[in-house]
Each structure stands twice: as C-alpha cells, then as structure tokens.
Amino acid sequence: MSVSSVSSLAADPSVCAPLSVLGRDVTVPLVTGGEVTYAALDYAASAPALQRVWDDVAAYAPYYGSVHRGAGYLSQLSTDLFENARRTVAAFLDCREDDQLVFTRSTTDSLNLLAAALPAGCQVFVFETEHHASLLPWREAHVTYLDAPRTPAEAVATLERALADRDPHGPALVCVTGASNVTGEIWPVRELAAAAHAHGARIVLDAAQLAPHHPVSVQDLDVDWVAFSGHKLYAPFGSGVLAGRADWLRQADPYLAGGGASHKVTRRTDGGVDVEWHETAARHEAGSPNVIGAYAVASACQALTEAGFDTLVAREQHLIDTVRAGLAEVPEVRVLSLFGDDAPRVGVISFVVEGWNSSHFAAALSAEYGIGVRDGLFCAHPLVRTLLGSDPQTQGECGAPEAAPGEKSLNAIRVSFGAGTPDEHVERFVRAVGELVRDGARWNYRTVDGRCVPVT
Numbered sequence: 001m002s003v004s005s006v007s008s009l010a011a012d013p014s015v016c017a018p019l020s021v022l023g024r025d026v027t028v029p030l031v032t033g034g035e036v037t038y039a040a041l042d043y044a045a046s047a048p049a050l051q052r053v054w055d056d057v058a059a060y061a062p063y064y065g066s067v068h069r070g071a072g073y074l075s076q077l078s079t080d081l082f083e084n085a086r087r088t089v090a091a092f093l094d095c096r097e098d099d100q101l102v103f104t105r106s107t108t109d110s111l112n113l114l115a116a117a118l119p120a121g122c123q124v125f126v127f128e129t130e131h132h133a134s135l136l137p138w139r140e141a142h143v144t145y146l147d148a149p150r151t152p153a154e155a156v157a158t159l160e161r162a163l164a165d166r167d168p169h170g171p172a173l174v175c176v177t178g179a180s181n182v183t184g185e186i187w188p189v190r191e192l193a194a195a196a197h198a199h200g201a202r203i204v205l206d207a208a209q210l211a212p213h214h215p216v217s218v219q220d221l222d223v224d225w226v227a228f229s230g231h232k233l234y235a236p237f238g239s240g241v242l243a244g245r246a247d248w249l250r251q252a253d254p255y256l257a258g259g260g261a262s263h264k265v266t267r268r269t270d271g272g273v274d275v276e277w278h279e280t281a282a283r284h285e286a287g288s289p290n291v292i293g294a295y296a297v298a299s300a301c302q303a304l305t306e307a308g309f310d311t312l313v314a315r316e317q318h319l320i321d322t323v324r325a326g327l328a329e330v331p332e333v334r335v336l337s338l339f340g341d342d343a344p345r346v347g348v349i350s351f352v353v354e355g356w357n358s359s360h361f362a363a364a365l366s367a368e369y370g371i372g373v374r375d376g377l378f379c380a381h382p383l384v385r386t387l388l389g390s391d392p393q394t395q396g397e398c399g400a401p402e403a404a405p406g407e408k409s410l411n412a413i414r415v416s417f418g419a420g421t422p423d424e425h426v427e428r429f430v431r432a433v434g435e436l437v438r439d440g441a442r443w444n445y446r447t448v449d450g451r452c453v454p455v456t
Helices: 003-010 051-063 073-092 107-116 152-164 189-198 247-251 291-307 309-328 358-369 381-388 423-439
Strands: 027-029 035-037 100-104 123-127 142-146 172-177 202-206 225-229 240-244 262-267 273-277 333-335 348-353 374-376 412-416 445-448 451-454
Touching (some): 051 073, 073 100, 100 247, 100 291, 107 202, 152 172, 152 189, 172 189, 309 333, 309 423, 348 358, 348 381, 348 423, 358 423
Parallel strands (some): 123 142, 123 172, 202 225
Antiparallel strands (some): 100 240
8 A cells, every 4th residue: 555545544544443442332321211322422521541551561460570670480570561661651751862751640740740849949931821730839939920912923922021030040931832732723833932042041841731642752842851741642541751951850850759769778887877869860769669550551552653643643634523513503512722723633622601600511411311421611711711701609500501691701611532442422412412402401409518410
C-alpha cells in the first residue's frame, strides 16, 4: 500500500474503529425503566483503560516484584520492566538525550515536584486559564497570574509583555496548558516556548489533556518540561510523568526523602546522618515505585503510537464535529470558548443551557439516557467564571433553574471523549440534549449532599 493510500485512509474516520477500552459493554439502569449501554463521556476527568493496557498489566502481575534492590528473578524482571517503561515514555514524548523522566502519581504531583525544585528567587508566569494542577503549586515562588487571552496571538503577546517586565537576572518559569480541560482548545505552545526562551525563561507544558489526543514532542515544541497523567492517557493505575531538563531536578532536595532516593547514608561522629542523594530520576522517586502504573503508562504510549495519531486525530475530529453541529442546532445551548469556533481543539466541550441548572441537566443525562458527563467548574474556577461572566455563588437547588433566561449561569456542563468513544455515544448525547431542552426532564430530581440525584 502506498503512502498516499495510507494518508487517505487516515483522513477517513469511517474506516477507523474506536480503540478497545474496558467498560465498553457495561450497562446501567435508567430511572424510566430498562438498561442501556453506558456512554462514558467524561474522558477529560479519567479515561477508561485501554484493553491493551489491561491485558499487559494482567500478563505482568504474576511476575510483580521489588524494583532496583532485589537479587531475585522477579525483582530483576520488574526492574527491567520499570526502566524499559521509562525509555518507552521518553520516546513517546520525543525527549532530549540528557532529559530526565520521573514517574509521579499524576500531573498535579509532577507540577508540585517541579515547584519544589525551583531555584531560589524564581519567578513563575501562569495564565488564569490553567487547571488548578498547574495554577496552584507555585505558592512558594513569586507568581504572576496572567489574564485570559481571547486569541492565541494575544496569549503570546500577553506573555511577552509580562516577561519583558521581569528581573532579567533571575530564573523564571512559564507554565502553560497544551489543551484546555474546559474548552478543549489547543494552545500555541511552540510560540509561547519561543517567547519564554527569548526572555531567558523556561517553560513547562501541562499535557494532561493534550497527550491523549495529539502527539507531544518535547523537542519540536521546545519545552523544558512536560507533565501528564496516566489516568487521562487510558492507563488509570495511579501514575504520572514529569520529563525534561535535569539540572533543576538534580540541584533540588529530593521531593520525598527515603529509600531509593539516597545513594549513600552514613552516621556522623556527632550522631547525625550524612546523605548522598542520587542525581538520576531516582532522586525524586523515593519508596517502592509504582511499577504497574509506570508499565501501564508505557503500554498506553505504545498502543497510541501503534494506532497512529493521524488516524486517531481524524476520527476524533469527526466526533468533535458531530457534537458541535448537534449543539449548534439547540438555540438554548451556548458553547464556551476563548479562541472562537475555528480554533483547533481536542474532544473536550463545555456549555451551558439557558434556564437549566447544570447539575440538573447532567443528572438527567445520566439517569434518563445513561450518559456520563461532568458539571461544575472543572478544577479551573477562574477560567470558567471568566467564560460565564459570573462571580462565585452558591449553587441553587437542582430542581429549579440555575439562572433565569437571560441571566448568567453559575456552572457549566462538560462532555469529553477520545480514542475509545463509539459514534453511538456522541450521537445519543446530541439527541438527549435536544430532547431535554425541548421536552424537559421526565423525572423529578432533588439535591443530596450538594449533588443532583433522581427522586426514588
């Protein structure tokens, strides 16, 4: 088959089936009677495990052993598996030869690790549009929060102005998302990295929402670090990644002090202890590492690479177009966006419905249609409030409209999907939105512990 033939196939989502994921055949009860196959449309929070990942983990599980310090066969096997996983993930990210890749618990953990490794006096620049995982870890640094831009070009210009005013002699770090967990819009990472480096700053990429949907190349984007979570990359086994420049990580105190991080420990004559810490990634991986989590992440990286991002992106764009076209047919629906309709995006779409409480709407989608979405502020409170034009307020009862027609909404609804999403799930979602807006909910709902639930 020729290269042109492969390209034409990749551009046609109809020939690309969704990747096999766990839970694809799970059925859930409906309050109106009967059961339906569950439509998992909350990938931006946690994506289901790829069947390939589950199978790989299950095949390894009987051979599980201690890592790095065991002489037995299973320990040696587990050590090889762990370090091979590190190399696989580094290749997936197209890391530089001298980069370090540290296995963490999540994106949040990765960025807190980097925050703890900042040089003294480091200035941090972060847009208010970030997820809390990348908005909040920098409390010990001098932080400049940047206003939400309305175009990619404005994002670059805003950053350049802020960097021009900084102390040029001290260290600086820019933190930016690759794709918004609220709007799905892809940020101009390469241009932001160029602006950062032009002003003597470094940049870390929060790729939690980008890596599951698009290829991420540390070298092509020219970022200094990248962080992401396994549970969003179809590997929900409690592992994350921080990969990038080694110098700040080597110079920092270990993120956790303990076994594995220490190379040599000796008693002093005064009764104290001297410690020589590792300078490799082990410096920040104290304790028994999550070898299964690391192996799962590597398995997911390999599965996505083998499936081919060209094909995956083409199919996901088909799903995005289906959802956006369906929502556009409902006048009461307003899709949230920073950069506008033409901005490239991943499969994450947030919206409000005029006259509806978001929790009520999400509960009805679940109870009456078997569709799982998310409602609220999505751990990105400043961004969602900016997009909604609303101030922090207490959510109303779910049985009543959150805001009267013409008034501002307090929260939003988010639908998200990816490589494992069947067409039927997004088609059911679009149909359900139209029916709920047109006909209303078919069941009664009430608020319990802050959540909207069907009355039983």
